[in-house]
Amino acid sequence: MATRRDFMATGLKAVAATGLAPVIPVFSKGAPPGKPFGKASPGRRNFEFEQAFGLGGVAIGNAFRPTTDQQAQEAMEGAWAAGVRYFDTSPWYGLGLSERRFGHFLHNHNREDYILSTKVGRILKASKSPPKTMWQQPSPFDYEYDYSAEGTRRSIEDSLQRLGIESIDIVFIHDLSPDNGDMKDNWTDHFKVAEKGAMPELTRMREEGLIKAWGLGVNTVEPILKTLEAADPDICLSATIYSLIEHEDALNRLFPACEQHGVSIVAGAPLNSGFLAGINRYNYSTNIPEGFLEKREKISRIASAHGGDVRTAALQFAAAPSVVSAVIPGTRYPEQARANVASMKTKIPGDFWEELKQEELIAAHAPTPG
Numbered sequence: 001m002a003t004r005r006d007f008m009a010t011g012l013k014a015v016a017a018t019g020l021a022p023v024i025p026v027f028s029k030g031a032p033p034g035k036p037f038g039k040a041s042p043g044r045r046n047f048e049f050e051q052a053f054g055l056g057g058v059a060i061g062n063a064f065r066p067t068t069d070q071q072a073q074e075a076m077e078g079a080w081a082a083g084v085r086y087f088d089t090s091p092w093y094g095l096g097l098s099e100r101r102f103g104h105f106l107h108n109h110n111r112e113d114y115i116l117s118t119k120v121g122r123i124l125k126a127s128k129s130p131p132k133t134m135w136q137q138p139s140p141f142d143y144e145y146d147y148s149a150e151g152t153r154r155s156i157e158d159s160l161q162r163l164g165i166e167s168i169d170i171v172f173i174h175d176l177s178p179d180n181g182d183m184k185d186n187w188t189d190h191f192k193v194a195e196k197g198a199m200p201e202l203t204r205m206r207e208e209g210l211i212k213a214w215g216l217g218v219n220t221v222e223p224i225l226k227t228l229e230a231a232d233p234d235i236c237l238s239a240t241i242y243s244l245i246e247h248e249d250a251l252n253r254l255f256p257a258c259e260q261h262g263v264s265i266v267a268g269a270p271l272n273s274g275f276l277a278g279i280n281r282y283n284y285s286t287n288i289p290e291g292f293l294e295k296r297e298k299i300s301r302i303a304s305a306h307g308g309d310v311r312t313a314a315l316q317f318a319a320a321p322s323v324v325s326a327v328i329p330g331t332r333y334p335e336q337a338r339a340n341v342a343s344m345k346t347k348i349p350g351d352f353w354e355e356l357k358q359e360e361l362i363a364a365h366a367p368t369p370g
Helices: 007-011 069-081 097-106 149-163 184-196 198-208 222-230 248-261 292-305 310-319 334-344 350-358
Strands: 054-056 086-088 115-120 122-126 141-145 170-174 213-218 235-239 264-268 324-328
Touching: 054 069, 054 324, 069 097, 069 334, 086 324, 097 115, 097 149, 115 149, 122 149, 149 198, 170 198, 170 235, 184 198, 184 222, 198 213, 213 222, 222 235, 222 248, 235 248, 248 264, 292 310, 292 350, 310 324, 310 334
Parallel strands: 054 086, 086 115, 115 170, 170 213, 213 235, 235 264, 264 324
Antiparallel strands: 122 141
16 A cells, blocks of 8 residues: 555556647647656655646636536546546535535546545535525535534545545645635634644544545645644645745745645645636636736736747646645636646746746746746
8 A cells, every 4th residue: 555655656657657648839849848847855755746737626616607517527527538637626615516526527437546635624514595605506505614623524524425435535624724704813713623633633544544645725825834833744735825926925935844844735726716817817806916917918928929828837837846746727628628738748948937037027036847
């Protein structure tokens, strides 16, 4: 049996033989790069994905607008056909809808052929009046926060039933963060519960072999830093924090701390909820920070001058740091799933990245592909 230190590499060895589907370079017609993803350093307690590119489950859970079951199925089929073998979901996404859809798709595939992560922190309860959230036409459930040991066990058992599979690889403690509108400044109270409940319980479950790894899944830096000091996580999902448009805090504070503790990062929402794909929405909100539209336009002009596009640059940028083990954009369309994979195999000229640094559009010390 693979240990928690090496299961990412082992879990996808069989997939490596098939490789990603053929792709068409966007920036250049030259040969695509080998692996644009960071690798784990020897002896570190993090994970090395053979193909470090996944599918996030937010859109599959009907974020912002409805997605039909057929559309969700086709999106997942498109991702699988393109070579994606890492899938991330959560009970929160669509109030259980995303997990059910992923389970319906994944139960038709061999369990050893893919890696799955989901989350804990919310318990779902049947309700005739689901709360108003970002989810459109969600499952008929309400939720309550529970970061206790008992709540963590129950959450995982509930997820396994919704997914219809027998195991989960990675578990992220979800939304334990000051940007959570339900918590705000009270997030530290919930953190204290998780510190005594969810964190040691997930460590026990890892030691029991029920899961292979755990960490935090949040949209801010501070909760991950606190978790590194309070417990023994393996891998953390950092969403919206490290992207082409905004990345200094993660680069300066989060990544060095994770490197020090031997913890790897999954980069979630690398397109900032569609903003870097051209949608006027930023991090799940229509409130776009001042100056970001202009900054995106400048990056777009430079990308166009090099024969490319912002989305491709953004996906590869998020994957470049050595501490980043995987990048997981979401989609509700098979064409987009294939395009995202193609973007990760496209060769981007070094002059493009140098120009972005010269124009101070990305940090001078930010890692870049190649």
